[in-house]
Structures are given as structure tokens and as C-alpha cells.
Amino acid sequence: MRDQLLKRMTIEVRSFAVCEVRRGWPLETPPLGSVSLHYVLRGKGSLRDSSNQSLPLAPGSLVICPPNQRLTVSETVGDSFQLPHCEPASGTLEWLSSQRDDRLPGVLILCGMLDVVTPELGGSPFDRLQAPVRIASANAAISPLFEALFEELTTQALGCQAMIDALMKQCLVLLLRELQASSVHPAWLLALEDPALGAAVSAMTEDLGRRIGIEELAALSHMSRTTFIARFKRAYGLPPQRFLAEQRLRQGRDLLVATSLSVKQVALRCAYRSRSQFSAAFKSRFGRDPEHYRRDPRGDSR
Structure with a gap:
């Protein structure tokens, strides 16, 4: 595999x-x-x-x-x-x-x-x-x-x-x-050593705007919820939901740079319920709010 x-x-x-x-x-x-x-x-x-x-x-x-x-x-x-x-x-x-x-x-x-x-x-x-x-x-x-x-x-x-x-x-x-x-x-x-998680990761990343729960992800990997969370964290270093949040924020960062979508539209594409929720998470992750990042992405340090 x-x-x-x-x-x-x-x-x-x-x-x-x-x-x-x-x-x-x-x-x-x-x-x-x-x-x-x-x-x-x-x-x-x-x-x-x-x-x-x-x-x-x-x-x-x-x-x-x-x-x-x-x-x-x-x-x-x-x-x-x-x-x-x-x-x-x-x-x-x-x-x-x-x-x-x-x-x-x-x-x-x-x-x-x-x-x-x-x-x-x-x-x-x-x-x-x-x-x-x-x-x-x-x-x-x-x-x-x-x-x-x-x-x-x-x-x-x-x-x-x-x-x-x-x-x-x-x-x-x-x-x-x-x-x-x-x-x-x-x-x-370790991610290469546990490919059984691949179906769950694909489901998480193919449509980052889709809301998906731990139970569904565990079922895709043919594991119990507890086993899935433990093996996912061991392989990827993060719990599944934090991993998914990271992927969504990365997509949001890319959309800000590559498109003219409004911050609210970017937030919705990344499964955030509101612009303010996305902006707060984005600033916590990248150190600047989305508007400032869009103006000068070169200052990204994380």
C-alpha cells in the first residue's frame, strides 16, 4: 500500500x-x-x-x-x-x-x-x-x-x-x-505506515466545505471512534478535527491569494458559519486577519 x-x-x-x-x-x-x-x-x-x-x-x-x-x-x-x-x-x-x-x-x-x-x-x-x-x-x-x-x-x-x-x-x-x-x-x-486512514483523509479533504463527523470518518476507516481517533493522532500528530481545521484554513489562505472571493465567501467554502468565526481562526493560525493577509501574503511566517 x-x-x-x-x-x-x-x-x-x-x-x-x-x-x-x-x-x-x-x-x-x-x-x-x-x-x-x-x-x-x-x-x-x-x-x-x-x-x-x-x-x-x-x-x-x-x-x-x-x-x-x-x-x-x-x-x-x-x-x-x-x-x-x-x-x-x-x-x-x-x-x-x-x-x-x-x-x-x-x-x-x-x-x-x-x-x-x-x-x-x-x-x-x-x-x-x-x-x-x-x-x-x-x-x-x-x-x-x-x-x-x-x-x-x-x-x-x-x-x-x-x-x-x-x-x-x-x-x-x-x-x-x-x-x-x-x-x-x-x-x-507514520502516515505512510497507516494507509487504512486514507479513505477518511480523502473524505475530509476532497470537499473542505462539507461538514463531516467523527463517526462517519471512523466508519470509512472500518474502526471504532476511539480507535480511529487514537490511530489518526498517532499518524498525523493531530486529532481528526484539528487536522481538518488546519486543512480548511490552508484552503482559505490559498483562496484569499488566488481568487477575488469576498472573505465571507471564502469562509463559507471552508465550512465556517460566519465571516467573523473564520477571521478569528485565521488570525490565530497565521497571525493576521484575512484582509491584511490578502494584501501582503509574503509576510506569512507559519
């Missing part, structure tokens, strides 16, 4: 950048709104996340980061350098340099921002990841894939986007294998 889940996993590569970071000139990103991968092509350095956890970087290192992380990449310790536009447009490769002085030692990193969805999981296998995870260069199969990705991005040949998506899916499957084998953060991979 896990193979079927991964087979149906879809990947949309939002953007790629090559980040060149010189000694004494760290590169600091704004919060990244999606799962991000960082592969070290050359040089050595460190990556620090929003909680100040620091991971070493060396050629062949691969780091996967959960969404909404503010990252600082350094060749060595120095003053932060704020890069105002760290998210290039989809389908392009942008070269980002903290300092162009070639006399300074540097670290060169291929960075990608991805939207990963597995329908039965109601999102991505990486949604429960809480902190960046680093894989060293031990897996010989990963390195050629990223070298091929880099080649596709730089040449932009016919079928480039299809090839990039296919290569990235291979990279993610290899990454999941590596993490399972090494038992790194096993809790966030």
Missing part, C-alpha cells in the same frame, strides 16, 4: 535557485511557504533554521526543510544578508549570490521549493516534519539525480519541466527510503 501512496504522489516544482554564499556574507531567506530541498553542489557551510538549529553542509549533503522556515546559509559566521527576492518565478533558474567576490571561499547550493501532495494523506508525507533533516552524501543514487536536475535547469531543453518533476519524484522517494532506514524522525513518517 505504501508503494501505491508514493505512486500517486504528485510534485509541482514551484521554483529553483542556485545560491552562492561567500565567506562573511551569509544569505538569509524570508519564510519559505513550501517544502524546500537544498543540495550542496560545492563547498562547505552551515544552514540555520528559524529555531537556530544549525546543520553542517558539505558536497553531496541534502537538507529537506518543512514549510514556512526562515533559513540562513553561511560559509562561515558573518552578518546576515537579507535577500529581498528569494523565490524566483516557476520554471526559471535564478542565481542568487550573497557576495560576488570570487576571491572569497564559498558554498554553492541547489535549492528547490516544492508542492508535494499524496491524495490519501490529504497533503504531503512531509507535512508533519517539524525541523530540517539532513542526509549526508552516503546515498550514491541521490547525487547523480541532482546533477541531472542542475543540467536540466541550466539547459532548459525540450520537456524540461516534465523531466524535472520526474527527477524530483525519484529524489523524494530515495530520501524517504533513507529516512526510514536510518529511523530519523520516524513519527512524521
